[in-house]
Amino acid sequence: MTPVQTVSQVFDAIQQAKAGAPDFCTNFFPVQRKVQDWISHGELFAELRHDAIFFYRRDRDFWHLYYCASSKTALHREIPTVAELRTEPIVLDLVGKEGDASAAIGDWESAGFRRYSRLFRMSRTSTDANGDKTESTTKIEFAVVPDAKAVLELLERAFDRFGEQLPVRYEIESAIQAQQVLVARHQGDIAGLLFFETQGFSSTLRFWAVATEHRALKVGSALMRHYFATQNAVKRFVLWVAADNVNAVQKYGHYGYKPDGLVDYVLANQLVRS
Ligand SMILES: CC(C)(COP(=O)(O)OP(=O)(O)OC[C@H]1O[C@@H](n2cnc3c(N)ncnc32)[C@H](O)[C@@H]1OP(=O)(O)O)[C@@H](O)C(=O)NCCC(=O)NCCS
Known part of the structure; x- marks a missing residue:
C-alpha cells in the first residue's frame, strides 16, 4: 500500500x-x-x-x-x-439495507474476517418529540479546546474503538471549534458529553456518553434535551447505535428515535482482538 x-x-x-x-x-x-x-x-x-x-x-x-x-x-x-x-489488523463496515449488507459478508468471511458488531440507524423527525422543550436545570455548554483530552478519554472509556469509529484528538478539536460537542460538568470534570453534526435540516448524533459514576442521574437527559431544544432548524435527527447496546437503544426509543432500516455490519480480521 x-x-x-x-x-x-x-x-x-x-x-x-x-x-x-x-x-x-x-x-x-x-x-x-x-x-x-x-x-x-x-x-x-x-x-x-x-x-x-x-x-x-x-x-x-x-x-x-x-x-x-x-x-x-x-x-x-x-x-x-x-x-x-x-x-x-483491519476492520471494515458494510452499510445498507439488511439483506444487501449481510449478502456481502460471505466474501470477507472467506478471507478470514468475522462479524465483529452490528449497528443500526435510528431516526426521528422534529415532531416525534418527547418533552423536548423541557430543558433540565443541569448546566450544559459547548466544550472548549482544552477539554479535548478529557473528551477523548471519556469516548475511549465508553465506546469500543474497533466498532464505533471514534474520532482522534485533532477531529475532536475541530468538532469543539465547530461547536459540535456539548458537555455537562461536575466539580470541573466532564460528567457527560453529546457529540453531534448538524448540517442544514439534518443532525447526526455521533456520541452520547456519561461517565460511569454520573449515570442514571439525569446528566444524559440534560444533554439530550439541550441538544433537541437548541437544534431549532433541524427536521430530521439520525444516529447509529450498536444493536447489543440495549440501554442506549431503549433510551433513544424514549426520545422518539426508531430504526429506519439501514444497518452497518462491522467485520474484523483475526488480528483485531476485542
Ligand atoms: C446512554 C447514556 C449516555 C445515558 O446517560 P444517563 O445519564 O445514564 O441517562 P439518564 O439517566 O439521564 O436517562 C436518559 C433518559 O432515558 C430515560 N430512561 C431511563 N431508563 C430508561 C429505560 N429503561 N427505557 C427508556 N428510557 C429510559 C430517562 O428517564 C431519561 O429520560 P428523560 O429525559 O425523559 O428524563 C449512558 O448510559 C452512557 O454513557 N452509556 C454508555 C455510552 C453509550 O452507550 N452511549 C449511547 C450510544 S452513542
Missing part, C-alpha cells in the same frame, strides 16, 4: 473504477473535507488493482478498510490477493 498524497487521487481512482461498471460496488462514501484531513495527517493509504481499489485509513492501532470494485466478481477475485488483509 502507498500513501495517498492528494484528494483528487482518491476521487479520480473511484471514478476510474466506476467508469462503465454496471455492477460497481463499494463501502466508501468519502467526504472531501475528511479525506483532506486524513491525507494531511498521513492516515490514508491505497492499493490499486486492475478492477478494484483498496483504501486503508489508520486509526490508533488498526486500519479501516474501504474498497471500490468494478463488480462483485472483481472484488471476489481481488480480496484473496491482498496480503495486508492477513498481516494487518
Whole structure:
C-alpha cells in the first residue's frame, strides 16, 4: 500500500473504477473535507488493482478498510490477493439495507474476517418529540479546546474503538471549534458529553456518553434535551447505535428515535482482538 498524497487521487481512482461498471460496488462514501484531513495527517493509504481499489485509513492501532470494485466478481477475485488483509489488523463496515449488507459478508468471511458488531440507524423527525422543550436545570455548554483530552478519554472509556469509529484528538478539536460537542460538568470534570453534526435540516448524533459514576442521574437527559431544544432548524435527527447496546437503544426509543432500516455490519480480521 502507498500513501495517498492528494484528494483528487482518491476521487479520480473511484471514478476510474466506476467508469462503465454496471455492477460497481463499494463501502466508501468519502467526504472531501475528511479525506483532506486524513491525507494531511498521513492516515490514508491505497492499493490499486486492475478492477478494484483498496483504501486503508489508520486509526490508533488498526486500519479501516474501504474498497471500490468494478463488480462483485472483481472484488471476489481481488480480496484473496491482498496480503495486508492477513498481516494487518483491519476492520471494515458494510452499510445498507439488511439483506444487501449481510449478502456481502460471505466474501470477507472467506478471507478470514468475522462479524465483529452490528449497528443500526435510528431516526426521528422534529415532531416525534418527547418533552423536548423541557430543558433540565443541569448546566450544559459547548466544550472548549482544552477539554479535548478529557473528551477523548471519556469516548475511549465508553465506546469500543474497533466498532464505533471514534474520532482522534485533532477531529475532536475541530468538532469543539465547530461547536459540535456539548458537555455537562461536575466539580470541573466532564460528567457527560453529546457529540453531534448538524448540517442544514439534518443532525447526526455521533456520541452520547456519561461517565460511569454520573449515570442514571439525569446528566444524559440534560444533554439530550439541550441538544433537541437548541437544534431549532433541524427536521430530521439520525444516529447509529450498536444493536447489543440495549440501554442506549431503549433510551433513544424514549426520545422518539426508531430504526429506519439501514444497518452497518462491522467485520474484523483475526488480528483485531476485542
Ligand atoms: C446512554 C447514556 C449516555 C445515558 O446517560 P444517563 O445519564 O445514564 O441517562 P439518564 O439517566 O439521564 O436517562 C436518559 C433518559 O432515558 C430515560 N430512561 C431511563 N431508563 C430508561 C429505560 N429503561 N427505557 C427508556 N428510557 C429510559 C430517562 O428517564 C431519561 O429520560 P428523560 O429525559 O425523559 O428524563 C449512558 O448510559 C452512557 O454513557 N452509556 C454508555 C455510552 C453509550 O452507550 N452511549 C449511547 C450510544 S452513542
